[in-house]
Amino acid sequence: MIKSETSNEKIHARALDLSLQKDVKRFAREMLEQFPKIHYLINNAGVAGDMTERIFPNPAVKHEREMTKEGFELRMATNFLGPTTLTELLLERIKESGSPDEVSRIIHVSSMGNMYSKINPNDMDLMAARQPRFDVSLQYCNSKVMQLHYNCHLARQLKDSNTESVALHPGAVRTNIFRDVSSLGRLLLIDPMLWLLGKNSRQGAQTSIFCVVSDDQLNGKYLMDCRPAWFVHPSVGEEHHETKMINQQISANMMLEVLLYLGRVILKLLLIPWMLWLYKELTMGICYLTKKLDGKIVIITGGTKGIGFQTALGLAQRGAEVVVASHNAKETEAAVADLKEISGNPRIHARNLDLASQVSVRKFARTILEEFEAIHCLINNAGIGGDLLHKYLPNPDHGNPHKFTDDGYERIMATNFYGPLTLTELLFERVKASGKPGDPSRIIHISSLENYYAKINLFNLDLNSRKTPFDARAQYSNSKLLQLYYNQFLARKLKESNCQSVALHPGLVRTNFTKEFSVLGQWITYIKFLIVGKSAQQGAQTSIFAALSDEDLNGRYLSDCRDAWIVNPTVGREERETKIIKETKHLLGVP
Known part of the structure; x- marks a missing residue:
């Protein structure tokens, strides 16, 4: 290198x-x-x-x-x-x-x-x-x-x-x-220190x-x-x-220097939150592309609220035919009705999909392949998090956060990685065939900055956290890193085609993903929201950019409509990525 x-x-x-x-x-x-x-x-x-x-x-x-x-x-x-x-x-x-x-x-x-x-x-x-x-x-x-x-x-x-x-x-x-x-040590001490200094x-x-x-x-x-x-x-x-x-003993001069240093630290602690807010506002990526998507088919998972809803709205307003997929049929129908009313676009469809269930994913894929002859853009938007402080301050209302799906997979990994991978593989050939020279089709993965903190042992893969103590934050981070691995894996596969794979970090978006957090976890996240948080509309801008841009985005990882600069150092290691993706496909029975 x-x-x-x-x-x-x-x-x-x-x-x-x-x-x-x-x-x-x-x-x-x-x-x-x-x-x-x-x-x-x-x-x-x-x-x-x-x-x-x-x-x-x-x-x-x-x-x-x-x-x-x-x-x-x-x-x-x-x-x-x-x-x-x-x-x-x-x-x-x-x-x-x-x-x-x-x-x-x-x-x-x-x-x-x-x-x-x-x-x-x-x-x-x-x-x-x-x-x-x-x-x-x-x-x-x-x-x-x-x-x-x-x-x-x-x-x-x-x-x-x-x-x-x-x-x-x-x-x-x-x-x-x-x-x-520890997760709590990183959240309360190390992460703030690294962000500030x-x-x-x-x-x-x-x-x-x-x-x-x-x-x-x-x-x-x-x-x-x-x-x-x-x-x-x-x-x-x-x-x-x-x-x-x-x-x-520390000399008088040294004591004076220590006091001056502490004064500067206190001043920074008072000023830096405002500086971070200002930096976020000045560098926030906004998609100004006005490209029309008439005749294009877009599938977006988790499009009923938050980032997904705003992404679906932005693409529908540009003329795309949008399929909104979510696990709650009633919420999905209501969201689609709102999207049609706001965008004025009647070509928006509601479909049922539970990404945590391999059965549901395969059923959904079959329905889409039967219904649509082309798929120009697949946006793997849906995902779930977990209470970052559950080990220290568990939320009794939600029981044990270490939950498994009916397929026997850990819930966070199943929803954030296994489900999107299976869906993408089943729709892959249709998406690939829908692209044209100069107008490529795209597969878009909504990842997270949390990928940076992931720890995946290549020689002892425990993606369902059966052998190691369960840590919701670590599991979430691992699932987001695996999305980036899969993005790189697909990008190499699509190198000479008219289809591209791109991943992105939407930012810290004010959505309801903290609903299972403890009270303290919610308050800590709320403070982060106040300083560097985005609205759902702002958080959707990079997703919309990834769908519209005429740039070559294959294999890239974006944030604020440009290349992200904080990424796990293991991303891009072909042998590592290929081994993990192939083992995952074998586990899921995906060809």
Whole structure:
């Protein structure tokens, strides 16, 4: 991927497990044999854990002290011991590679978490063997302050050489480092932090790149956002602290900086909700396309209310013949009557469909194939969520949220993924045959930003959550990620045809999908609605755009009528996607 994007063939892949000293030494020997010069060493790799586990424990993750085969605690071994050994073994080669005109550099990717470390110089318990209760967060912070101590130690050692040592804090970066955090911890702490202060991976890499290319004197410095960081543990920087690790009380100046920092945080917390609302309003995608759809057949699932109703209305007003499919016959008939009255289009039909039932899906598909000779657009809009806080604050009115359909499938997965996949496969050839050059037919999948938080184990597929503790949010996220996998799978299949597959995130739309949430869950969602929420009409704009646009949308994932930029990093991995989709089709008995 890097080679294709940069056209640089001088990129090499090497295996290295930083948690194992034996592997670090093997890697160092290979580097010294292969490269006569090493100009930059970036100690970037690291592991963290559930930073919120004391407040919001995750029952699916065991928070125990993990030891490597060599007897070192995993986080300290990976974040500090491994990089230190590697640096020492390569140090002379790196020093030889620097020159007065162009210094070589050793770069340590640390973290602002170093501020919260607690290392007793009189009892150097780096392996956390004597902690009364192992603290993942504390061990991570300790490993990060050790990186800064080592940076200062190296800087003094390199003072009169052509090599520099520099450390940095990349920022709160949206990566999978928080994958072990509980759903409640993510919802109440991690997600708000990342939305308020977070960076994407490219933004987070900027200070590391700056450390490589800068002509400034950086030896011994600790940077953040390409400039000196001011929020650092008080023991960093004085030689006797690096050698003896003696903790000091925070100085008066440090206290003043802390107070100023807290003041800025409070100001941000007051201003950022309004800034987020303004950003949402200014960047909201609105479909201004006036393309007519006379003679086109559109099928939309879940079109009786919310996004689906507004999408059906927008397409009906442009002349399309629309089939509205939903499981409640009475609601569907009422919605169709409203659509006909508002749009003035009599070619709108109500059909019964329960996506959670494979029997209903197959019956519906047969009816549609018998009734319509062409299907120009299939919109897989219907879906259900679940109470994100059900594990902590269950809603007694709705019983156990881990429910199964008559087919034996978990309800959220059956409705959001299994049903749409079966329907799409049964209608696939008809949709494909309905497209023309310059006027392709389309299959549209309504996914969600929640796909980013999905965790699907390729080697232990448990899509119905029978073997693992049920988590409504995780299940919902997984179903939305699988929609994106299926979108990519179809896009490759449709590459040379007159049919396209496209997925989209409609935004946080004010609909009734929170009806099964607990009171607290509803209030949290309501606050989100106030800040970044959309009306159903606004939420339908990207769906309408996907149906009307003349652009090549095959395989794309949209948000606000343009390409979405927050997506699960596993999307696009063909082998992974193909394996999961084929296994799902086999499970459902779909050819």
